[in-house]
Amino acid sequence: MSVQRFLGVNSREAMRQVRAALGDDALILSNRNVEGGVEVLALADDAHGRMTAPAGAASPPATEAAPGLRSPADASRQARAYASQAAARSAPEPQYRPEPPTAAAAPAAAQPDFAALSERLLGEMQEMRDMLGRQQRDQRSDRDPLARLHQRLWSAGVGPRLAAELLAELPAELDAVCDVAAEDAWLGRQLGARLSTPGDEAVLLDQGGVIALVGPTGVGKTTTTAKLAARYVMRHGGDGVALVTTDSYRIGAHEQLRIYARLLGVEVHAQEADAPLDDTLARLSDKRLIIIDTVGMSQRDQRLVKQIEQLSASGRQVRLLLLLNAASHGDTLEDVIVSYRQAARAAGNRLDDCILTKRDESARLGPLLDSVIRHGLCLHYVSHGQQVPEDLSLADAGALVAEALWVENDSPFTPEFSALREPVASGQKRLTALSRGLLGQGRALRAALDALRAQQPGFALVEGAWQLASQPLGHQRAALDGLHAAQLAAAREACDSSALTLLWGTQRVNGCDWRLPCGAVTSEGQLLASGWQTQRLPAGDVERLEWSAQQLGPQAHVLATLPAPDALAWLSAWQLPWLAAAKPNQRVLADGRRVAVSELAALAAPDSELACRHQGRLVTLPLQRMTVEYAARRGGEAAIPLSLFTAIPVDRDSGKRLARRYWLAPEAPDDQALIAQQLLLAEMPALTRRAWQGLADAGLGACDAELRLQLAHGLANVALSLAAADGDWAMDVRAQLLALLGSQRSRQAATLLDALIHLFTARDVFREVAA
Known part of the structure; x- marks a missing residue:
């Protein structure tokens, strides 16, 4: 018996190796992701048959002992016993002269080494115990929705903080049943509900005003400026929009925007990065929308605060839009957002809006969505190429979340959730965790x-x-x-x-x-x-x-x-x-007699069955019905024919029977669902x-x-x-x-x-x- 290990770049390649070496009937013991691909441990079907053969079947002594082993120590003791017995059988007895070997007796050199065979069996069985343990842990992890969803979020690039916040709200209905599709749909809804998107282009473009695109160098501000202007022109024409560029550092930046402006038929104005905007904005006061393309600046540049101050000190309210590179690492995005928002607050302004760029270059959208959600930014547009204006689309929360969660390959930078343990926070870490918990709440x-x-x-x-x-x-x-x-x-x-x-x-x-x-x-x-x-x-x-x-x-x-x-x-x-509840002592007329409805329960005929929720339980009501009459006073008005309904609600989970209930309705009720109401x-x-x-x-x-x-x-x-x-x-x-x-x-x-x-x-x- 020998367990063989196969390593492939993916599961399909590993399984191809298994079939080539062991055939289609091979027994798969475990499979797991390892560095370099997928590892599969397999055993040939005939070897598995020998291992599980009945005790009376012909088999080597060592394999017969396998079913009785309870622990590695037992196996070691039995192995030593087999070795002693084998040595005793092969050694000559002192009082007799050994007989010459015959054809039926094998030479001593050909006798099997039972000690070595037992030690090998012990090692392989211990290896199988380890493999089966790992497989069981993997299976338990697959059945644990929290572990699976944690791993899914981490693989998508969503960080542990937001993942823990989301999964703290896992509904009991999903935790109780293993429905992977429902769990994934719930996870997508939670991310989508937290991702703020305008849903309508009018929120930004039709509102007008002064918009300044800010962000690090190379994030795509100039191209995005042209794309936004083009979308405005397609909706309202070119008369109401003007472009302003302050990027005097990058060679050809002004000329690039002028080319776009000529193609769109809109005005463009250029000025130095450190020059005030008052005069330029005053000349453009008749324009409904002004888009400013700013100079790219690192989030760690000391001049960042000054740049935001110049934009905010123009005498007109300037709306800042932060451009975020979807291909950036999560820590970089965090640093950019924090630095630019701090600079905006220092200048007496706000930064609450952003645009996603370079979506076509990103391997995972999870880090960007994580950062946008945690900082409460409103994501307006998504840029996914260089074409103007085709490669700019309105942000769709559902589509972005679905794309972020659709991750085909595991990342070498993503840890396994089952291998981690939550560290015990202390001191400042507890305070930080508390503040993050408040933000999550x-x-x-x-x-x-x-x-x-x-x-x-x-x-x-x-x-x-x-x-x-x-x-x-x-x-x-x-x-x-x-x-x-x-x-x-x-x-x-x-x-x-x-x-x-x-x-x-x-x-x-x-x-x-x-x-x-x-x-x-x-x-x-x-x-x-x-x-x-x-x-x-x-x-x-x-x-x-x-x-x-x-x-x-x-x-x-x-x-x-x-x-x-x-x-x-x-x-x-x-x-x-209509339908009215009736107490057990409510009196009605039945066969000319005034009786309580509780006395008529045994006479009511089965009618239908109704399922609904009541007092937090899912209950079934086997309804019974009979015709009665109602008269307020003896000898008064004519009796009114009614239908009496009665049922004993049954808890569908526990089978517990609740107190009997009674209802009165017209003689020919149109809707018995009124009982649930x-x-x-x-x-x-x-x-x-x-x-x-x-x-x-x-x-x-x-x-x-x-x-x-x-x-x-x-x-x-x-x-x-x-x-x-x-x-x-x-x-x-x-x-x-x-x-x-x-x-x-x-x-x-x-x-x-x-x-x-x-x-x-x-x-x-x-x-x-x-x-």
């Missing part, structure tokens, strides 16, 4: 807020209510009418794309002196972020239903309790679907009460009671919506919120509510520090 906070604004209907109203709660009490009360009108406008906007179902809460919430506001849910099952308080609606059930029909035109109504007979009559007249409504009172108390803990307990209730209900709705939603955006936001909270991964609405309050509180702290 700030980026995660911004990403979560951006996602909620984009995906959660009405989230802007919750933000506005939170901001209003910190203002004087008089301002709060004066703004409530506007907040109510804005909520109505947001609901109408939601109606344009999705029909609404109104959720009518309980009259009183236990332990509180306020009523639960009326909420709304879209046809996709997504809650609006805020609702309408009862005191701002007409008095009476029918009057409130009339108001909802006139203002919103909902498709259905979900109620916490069975409405009064006049409201039932109104719903029946309008033929609107009623379960959302059932969680609202306790969650709104928790938010009410959480606002007091956050320092907002003294704000106006109506505003506090509006804010508490909005936060509860967002938490419920996040807990129930199954989309990728909701999974990402849940992970970001829980990472900010430092909590165990949980999909409970109460935990998400606490995280939302923490999110707003942390945002206020960051704003105060920035101010």
Whole structure:
């Protein structure tokens, strides 16, 4: 038995060598990346068969002992025993004369050296143990999503700091299942959410003003100046743009830009690098856009601050655009960004925008994206060649992230994640790590807020209510009418794309002196972020239903309790679907008898099965249904035919059965999915009460009671919506919120509510520090 080692430049070449030497039936023991290529350890199939042969089969004594070995020490002891037995068999006994050798007896010289064979077997088995251990560690690393994603980011060029920040928010849904495609898609979304791009060319070119391109020598400022001017000319013509060059150091720089300007039909002005710009910009005051091509300057040049000061002291606001070479090392990019931003701050200016150049020359985009993300720069354009203006495109965050993560070959400069251990920081290193952690939290906070604004209907109203709660009490009360009108406008906007179902809460919430506001849910099952308080609606059930029909035109109504007979009559007249929760002691008419609905559960027939989320669990509801009637009083109005639904929810993960529930609906319900929405409504009172108390803990307990209730209900709705939603955006936001909270991964609405309050509180702290 002999394990053979094959080394190829890649896996295909190594496997070709294995097939050529051992055949197609060879057993692959391990494969791993080594310096110079890929190493494969393989064993011939017949050798593997001899190693695993049954104990009774004909085989050398040493191989028969192999299955019984428990450790290298056991193997060594058995090897010595075999050697002793072999020596005893081959040595002559003292009381007998040795017989002459016969044809059947082999000469002593031909006897196998059992000691040497055993030692060789011991060495090969120890080698196999090491190989199998490495293979198992590699397999465990492949099954560990954190290790795999860390290695993927590092291979792309993303540094350990940003990688640790991103993977601290890995959702529990992905950590629990090995879905490589879903993990990679999540990773791309996290990077894309943190990479700031304008998304529209109008943000830079159409806005106009004075733009100065700055950056180190050779980064491509002159060519990029011509490309930007060409894009402006294609959109607006050449009359409104002018070019200015201050690059008097480089031979032919002025003439190069003049050639581009003549081709584009735009003005170009040249001046010395140390000359003030006031007169030149004054002559060009009629131009909508002025682009300045500056002299290239190393980030370590002592004249850098002076250059930025001259640009910023021209009397007009100059917007600085930093050009970054995509082919530069990450440390170089870090040095460039830090130095140029420090120079901008020293000159009383800001540097928040950048352009990526030489994309076609870079092996990996990860280092550049890492630097841009960590420093919060807005990436406007990507330059990928010398052609004007073809080789300049608007930055696309998704495409750049996908290209950065699509790395075919491992880099010799990238360490293996499994080989590293996080060092213990101390002293100044701990302080630096703390500051970086705060910056990472700030980026995660911004990403979560951006996602909620984009995906959660009405989230802007919750933000506005939170901001209003910190203002004087008089301002709060004066703004409530506007907040109510804005909520109505947001609901109408939601109606344009999705029909609404109104959720009518309980009259009183236990332990509180306020009523639960009326909420709304879209046809996709997504809650609006805020609702309408009862005191701002007409008095009476029918009057409130009339108001909802006139203002919103909902498709259905979900109620916490069975409405009064006049409201039932109104719903029946309008033929609107509705559903109300019923308590076990709710009495209805069945076969002419008034009985509690709990007594009818055994008589209900199986109807359908519904799956939804409730209280953080994925539950299945095997619905049962029967026809009943409802009459408010004996001998009063005619009984109204209804459908009684009942079910015992079952936790799909644990199989646990929850308490039985009951619902009443019209006799021929149009949409039984209203049951899932009623379960959302059932969680609202306790969650709104928790938010009410959480606002007091956050320092907002003294704000106006109506505003506090509006804010508490909005936060509860967002938490419920996040807990129930199954989309990728909701999974990402849940992970970001829980990472900010430092909590165990949980999909409970109460935990998400606490995280939302923490999110707003942390945002206020960051704003105060920035101010």
